[in-house]
Structure formats: structure tokens, C-alpha cells
Amino acid sequence: MEQEARFFARRQLEQADKQYLWHPFTQQQDWEAEAQLIIERAEGCYLIDIEGKRYLDGISSLWVNVHGHRRQEINQAIAAQLELVAHSTFLGLTHPSAIEFAQRLVRLAPGELTRVFYSDTGAAAMEIALKIAFQYWQQCASPQPRKTKFFSLHSAYHGDTVGAMSVGGIEIYQQVYHQLLFPIVQTPGAYCYRCHLHKSYPECHFACLDEVERIIATHAEELAAVVMEPLVQGLLVYLCILPGIHVPYGRLPNAIRYSLSSMKWRQALARRAECLPVNMRVSRQT
Numbered sequence: 440m441e442q443e444a445r446f447f448a449r450r451q452l453e454q455a456d457k458q459y460l461w462h463p464f465t466q467q468q469d470w471e472a473e474a475q476l477i478i479e480r481a482e483g484c485y486l487i488d489i490e491g492k493r494y495l496d497g498i499s500s501l502w503v504n505v506h507g508h509r510r511q512e513i514n515q516a517i518a519a520q521l522e523l524v525a526h527s528t529f530l531g532l533t534h535p536s537a538i539e540f541a542q543r544l545v546r547l548a549p550g551e552l553t554r555v556f557y558s559d560t561g562a563a564a565m566e567i568a569l570k571i572a573f574q575y576w577q578q579c580a581s582p583q584p585r586k587t588k589f590f591s592l593h594s595a596y597h598g599d600t601v602g603a604m605s606v607g608g609i610e611i612y613q614q615v616y617h618q619l620l621f622p623i624v625q626t627p628g629a630y631c632y633r634c635h636l637h638k639s640y641p642e643c644h645f646a647c648l649d650e651v652e653r654i655i656a657t658h659a660e661e662l663a664a665v666v667m668e669p670l671v672q673g674l675l676v677y678l679c680i681l682p683g684i685h686v687p688y689g690r691l692p693n694a695i696r697y698s699l700s701s702m703k704w705r706q707a708l709a710r711r712a713e714c715l716p717v718n719m720r721v722s723r724q725t
């Protein structure tokens with residue numbers, strides 16, 4: 440009996456979902472034709488659906504749940520904050536948790552990263568980073584007003600707002616919006632699994648990077664920033680930026696050991712371009 444009630448509850452919810460919602464990157468016709476999983480709760484690494492079935496959350500809720508679901512320390516900290524205040528604007532006001540968190544982040548960040556500007560999503564963080572880099576060159580001690588463009592890699596994904604889409608490189612996400620997007624400087628990165636130069640690592644000595652360096656050097660005077668995913672090129676196929684190996688989905692954590700070289704590479708490119716490395720989404724990749 441209880442099982443039957445659950446089944447009907449599930450059907451009703453599913454129908455309401457299909458009637459009232461749109462899901463990201465989802466073809467509505469396909470979504471409506473298929474049965475959907477409805478997740479009701481979670482425990483550690485597992486999601487549990489409305490019928491009590493457990494699923495290993497293999498994508499960590501799209502890479503943001505790095506500590507597992509319902510960690511008691513995190514839930515308790517959130518509950519304690521809610522008892523104080525749920526939201527207060529940062530425009531003209533500040534508050535203790537935000538100050539403490541910023542201090543801790545700066546202590547963890549590499550030396551030259553000394554300020555925090557909060558945002559609420561990856562795409563918004565990207566928009567902010569683009570604006571900060573752009574504004575820097577307009578207003579720094581020796582302004583360089585020609586530095587208004589951004590460099591990024593083919594197959595990149597940086598979010599779904601207009602600025603973040605502009606610096607992305609996945610055609611299927613961009614094709615409808617081309618007229619909205621601003622022009623950027625872009626070239627393929629290191630992708631040894633399907634090398635666009637048809638070479639093999641390590642004999643290639645990263646010939647693909649020569650091209651990247653050449654393009655950046657050519658455009659250095661107009662580049663405001665280099666935009667690059669720090670460890671792997673995320674959404675499309677999980678490409679490791681360096682040493683350029685393809686990381687199979689299930690083995691993503693292996694990519695972490697390459698982080699240092701990819702960070703160095705990104706900073707070296709930025710130095711070459713005499714522009715700012717725009718660092719984003721580090722938390723998404725770890």
C-alpha cells in the first residue's frame with residue numbers, strides 16, 4: 440500500500456516537473472518523453488530517490504559537493520548562521536562570517552591573490568573576473584586602454600551567462616547566441632588524446648603550445664586576461680590542460696596531481712601576454 444502511494448506521489452511530482460520546469464542544457468521534448476529520477480535525500484556519497492533507491496553521486500552534484508552530502512559540521516554551521524541572519528546585503532554593509540571567510544581564503548591562496556570578491560555562481564564569478572581584468576587596464580597606474588580582449592582555449596566551458604559564454608569554446612552551447620557574444624582570441628590547447636597537430640606526447644614537445652604562445656604574443660597588446668580552466672577542461676570531455684592527457688571521467692581525481700604544472704603554464708602564458716591570469720572555479724575541479 441505504502442509502495443503504491445509512493446508510486447502515485449512520484450507520478451504526480453514528475454508530471455508537475457514536466458509541466459512547470461525547464462532544466463539546464465536539456466532538450467524539453469526528450470525530458471518529457473523519459474521517466475525521471477526524483478532525488479529526495481542524500482547521505483555521504485549517495486543520493487536517495489523518492490522510492491528509497493540509492494545512487495552513488497558520481498559527479499558530486501556537478502562537482503560542487505566535495506565533502507559529501509549532509510556533513511554534520513557543515514549543516515550545523517549553516518543552521519547556526521541562519522539563527523543569526525539568513526541574508527544581509529554586502530552593498531554598504533559587512534558581516535563577521537564573510538570577513539573571516541575572506542581572511543581564510545586569502546591565507547590559502549597563492550601570494551599575489553590578496554582580495555576576495557564574493558559571487559554566487561561560477562558564471563557570475565566569471566563575469567566579475569572579466570570585468571575586474573578589463574577595468575584594471577583602464578584604471579591602473581599606467582593605463583593601457585587597448586587591453587580589452589580575452590584569450591581562451593577551444594572546448595572551454597566557463598558558464599552560461601553572456602560574458603562567460605563569449606569566452607567559452609563549445610559550439611553547441613553558443614550557436615544560437617553568436618550575435619550576443621563579444622569577440623575573443625582563441626586557439627586549441629593541449630589535448631593529446633585527439634591532437635589537432637596529429638603528434639604524440641612526449642615526442643611532440645608540446646608543439647601545440649608554440650601555437651598558443653604565438654597567438655598570445657601576437658595579441659599581447661590588446662589582451663586584458665587569459666581565461667583558462669585550471670586543471671582539466673571541464674564540461675565537454677575532461678581534458679587535462681597539461682601534460683595533455685585525456686582523463687577518463689571516472690578517474691578524474693588523478694588529474695589533481697597535474698594541477699601544479701597547469702597553474703605554472705597558465706601563469707607563464709599570462710606573463711607572456713603581459714596580462715592578468717583570470718583564476719576561476721578552482722573549487723569545482725578539486
Ligand SMILES: Cc1ncc(COP(=O)(O)O)c(C=O)c1O
Pocket residue numbers: 560561562563565596597598599668673674720723
Ligand atoms: C569550469 C567551469 N567554469 C564555470 C562554470 C559555471 O558555473 P555555474 O554553473 O555555477 O554558473 C562551470 C560549470 O559547470 C565550470 O565547469
